[in-house]
Amino acid sequence: MSRSFPNLDEYINSVRLEFEDKLGQFVEIPTISMEPERRPDIERGGDLAVDFLKSVGVEAEKAPTAGYPCVIGHLIRDKNYPTVTVYNHLDVQPANPEEWESKKPFTFFNKDGRYEGRGTTDDKGPALTALYAVRYAVENQIPLNFRFLWELEEEIGSPNFDLFLKNRKEEFNTNSVVVSDTIWINRQKPAVPYGLRGLLTFTLNLETGSKDVHSGLVGGAARNPIGELSKIIAECYDASTGEVKIPGFYDDAVAVTEEQLQSFLAAGFDVDRFIKVYGFNSIRFSSAADVLKAIMSRPTFEVHGITGGYSGIGVKTIVPHQAQAKISTRLVPNMDGKKTFELIKDFIEKRNPDIKVNFLSAAPPYLGHFDGPFADAAREAMQFAFGETPAFTREGGTIGACVSMQKYLNAPLIFLGLSLPEHGYHEPNENYDWQQASGGIKMFVKYFDKISKLK
């Protein structure tokens, strides 16, 4: 068994106010990487992160990339200690104030340990949680060195992270990587994902003219770009089942094994709760196995929005002159983003050559292992902090940086996420809570202690 941790509970209680204050400061800087006009906020968020790291003794800096900077840090205490690299991201999704109960997504609300605001759970809260565990580890002589990679472009698919890490990989010599940006299936049962879906994003653009025109004058002869995009979308996939109809789309997708499926099911998944937590009226499947397969190990075709045309009250009888569909597909092992994009592009352009299929981003899927000493350390740490061994699952989401870290750091990568379904990842009223933060500090302390003994 591991050694005991002197005053760990006292430590956790003593840092609570400080943790909440720092999280509030983080959340109130709208580091929305998707909105170009937010660059000053991204920079400010990066500066604040550097300050936070320095306050714990980390040698930190805002390192430039071709896009937004990456906050990096090193805390090398003894060259003989093993080193762990902690990955989080500090950029956030956009937020529409109208959809939030508070109407203020970038005002931090602390309601008795429930923290509300954009970025609380994704991923500023987990980043700070890991940082407070690092501080404890340092103050209590856990023999481990730390490095930090706090990205500011994760929500736009980490377009510059790969090259950045490739150029500076020598600085990040490490024995393992821990990523804290994933979600449990159920508050009662910790989950440790060992794989992620990739993400390919693109738009379909169709311009049939230079202006919207009165449909009484031209309707019948004029092309309708929304109608044509609807048609092509219906040719690409059957929205009722989610089945993609593009020949070859599934060719490289590796099907889930029965053993993997059983491991997913052990995470405590319940279809009714899934429906309730996410506020669905109904979903495409009824059994837990079908739902888990669909969200963890099957590729998707998803339409996020169609713009163009009239969006006000009532019906304005124009024939729109242009339309855009915003689309993504989640990729599973062994699908390749570029290859999948070319397949989709060819399919669409053969059917409607006027549609421009524009590549936006591709993050490959990631598949790790759920055995070995690091996975064992994760098991023990979760058990220690939350009283339950974790289920090893795969995550339907995407963290583009993982594939780059796997490629350049050549070290095992473990996902120790703390977010819950009810935290509202990417949703209005996003939140995080002290229960997960305090348990998370405990978990990281235990994990750091375990891996400090691995060579």
Add this chain to the structure above:
Amino acid sequence: MSRSFPNLDEYINSVRLEFEDKLGQFVEIPTISMEPERRPDIERGGDLAVDFLKSVGVEAEKAPTAGYPCVIGHLIRDKNYPTVTVYNHLDVQPANPEEWESKKPFTFFNKDGRYEGRGTTDDKGPALTALYAVRYAVENQIPLNFRFLWELEEEIGSPNFDLFLKNRKEEFNTNSVVVSDTIWINRQKPAVPYGLRGLLTFTLNLETGSKDVHSGLVGGAARNPIGELSKIIAECYDASTGEVKIPGFYDDAVAVTEEQLQSFLAAGFDVDRFIKVYGFNSIRFSSAADVLKAIMSRPTFEVHGITGGYSGIGVKTIVPHQAQAKISTRLVPNMDGKKTFELIKDFIEKRNPDIKVNFLSAAPPYLGHFDGPFADAAREAMQFAFGETPAFTREGGTIGACVSMQKYLNAPLIFLGLSLPEHGYHEPNENYDWQQASGGIKMFVKYFDKISKLK
């Protein structure tokens, strides 16, 4: 031949500044019937219209309806004179300032006789043009009485006009009706439509949950309402050809005769110019006959917009929880709006019972005659004012009030429109011009003179 008109050209020149001033006052009141918050503007626009009518000696008032008021007026000079009722509308389409060159759709710009602003051509300019012809007719003893029906709900399908006119039809005892709200095919060739398409508007609403959810978490299992609406739209019609695939949709549609088609073609229609004026890149058909059939005498299925989901920059990877499609179909004789709506609703709800098909409005198609003394008077008036006999066409647009006037006033209805394709009906940068206004005054004077002699 008709008698001469003393000093008509001088009269027209002398009222130009006054006409422009009044049009500017009209345009700068945003009488957008589609936006409920504009009621005060609608009321102000109605008050101004009453003032304008009174300034010409018309006994005018703002008459209430169940919705927005209707401005009515009577100028009964001699009970032995025949009476003409002049119909126009003073409400306008919405306007997005961003899409306008001026960024100010409700600021009136007069650029050397080119009048820009929302409502200039549809239909405030033609309303004032007719009014200045009435003033001349009165001042020059043309033996005719006048009534006015200036509607403020035309752009939302005249929902209350039918009942309003039914209740007050005794007050509108008239020998004929003239409607000035239609568009020529070509500036060089006046056009007098003798038929209009009807318009059925409705929305498709699909709500699959209560909030947008991160597609990494639920994508694959979650339903996608935009995907499902795209699918049903593609089942309803083939956007490439415009062909509606709903069984029975075309059953009641009367096909155009060869004679009618020849009359359409005589209006000076040119496919290349049509493409140029409306700014199209390409259209569905290549021959003039096919295009004219499609816009004048075939029903349509038109998607005006799909809302729901993400509409900002880039791709936000959410699964939307609801989506709405805004749709209309243009109706041709002898299609019935309610029957067509039920047909579409049944078709959609059988395929996807969660989609709510919401009726918004139905205006029936209108079919008149292109012979008889009033049509002859229109021919002569157009020839007199513009030097060309008009082509008798059908209009692809819809004026719901026409069917009500035909029903309750029991008098011939003639369309003397003045708008041109380049005026940008319902479009950004809508405009009107002094050439059409001055010619229009001349045309109405001649027309009033001709019909003053008809019993």
